[in-house]
Amino acid sequence: MEYFQAHASEIIGVAIAVAAVAVAATYFYHSKKRKGCLDPDNFKEFELVERKQLSHNVAKFRFGLPTPTSVLGLPIGQHISCRGKDSVGEEVVKPYTPTTLDSDVGYFELVIKMYPQGRMSHHFREMKVGDHLSVKGPKVSIVFHLL
Template sequence: MESLQSHKAEMISIAVALLAIGAGTAYYFYITTKKPKGCLDPENFKEFKLVKHTQLSHNVAKFKFALPTPTSVLGLPIGQHMSCRGKDSLGEEVIKPYTPTTLDSDLGYFELVIKMYPQGRMSHHFREMCEGDYLAVKGPKGRFKYQPNQVRAFGMLAGVTRAILENPNDKTNVHLIYANVTYEDILLKEELDDLANNFPNRFSVYYVLNQPPQGWDGGMGFVSKEMIQTHCPPAAADVQILRCGPPPMNKAMAAHLEALGYTSQMQFQF
């Protein structure tokens, strides 16, 4: 087991993202008229070669893994994740879920952006990986299974944003609340800001920091009921909010959402 301290740090730093999106089918379902078979196996681990390691900050790195052919797709439905297997500092096997930052429109490879903690068991495995090494992966996994047009609006995690915005047939509007502890903890900020600049009428992001730097003009503290009310769509029968985080965070978010009129049917907790 990871130490309570490292587990808490890892969970707190998870981005709390609430995306309000309108009707439309996610880009994943439009990439081809005949969806190619994915490389993942839900029952068995398969190994993929690490071809590029890019250090993004002192404890965050991007890992690019090659698929079998240049035209292969990973085969991970939107809203689902995959299990990655490695070894901790004691040589014991550890399995942890991750969601790639790439889509099935990114042919021939997939990428993981990983935040690594000193006592993290899977963090140790990623820290030790070198280009040419292989990562064992199994999937897809997850309780949430997206179906086209199942609701008019979703609250989703940030990883889905690109799939929505890059689909020319999807007129979805996306409003994201993205919470972290410090500025350095904001993962993929440049990519999110680019999306906001490229799709100004469809995407906006509101950053919230628990420990903001001097001169910070975004949200401060924890995600509040007022922030949700200001930056997310009002509750409606065809709106759903997807949320994640540690138990105290989820409990607080559920209370805020309930106070704003979001019923349990309008919420999904990962």
């Protein structure tokens, strides 16, 4: 006990230093802008890891990103282009906006309403867990900045 009383100021100094390092490391980790997985010029494949039917014609699709700590990299107000095949096998590309935040790590989600005659709707209706979706983006024409 006498040792702690004699060295209290040293112990407090070390504790303050450790706390300062922890705060700085946390700030650096969270403020560092993570590079997103998207490519605006080339389609990339993302695996469907979960599909949840929300109604007779609406489903939520969860796609995995390359690592559990990856982010999609989609700025506010932007969308992605998704590519698939319609009912006759022709390629279809359609824009969608994920329902997840860009701060969500490891996955992104799309909530899709599937129309009976919709060309891209056919592709989503046919998707099973383990299938891949071709995605590129963001499609940037207007950039929003938070103040």
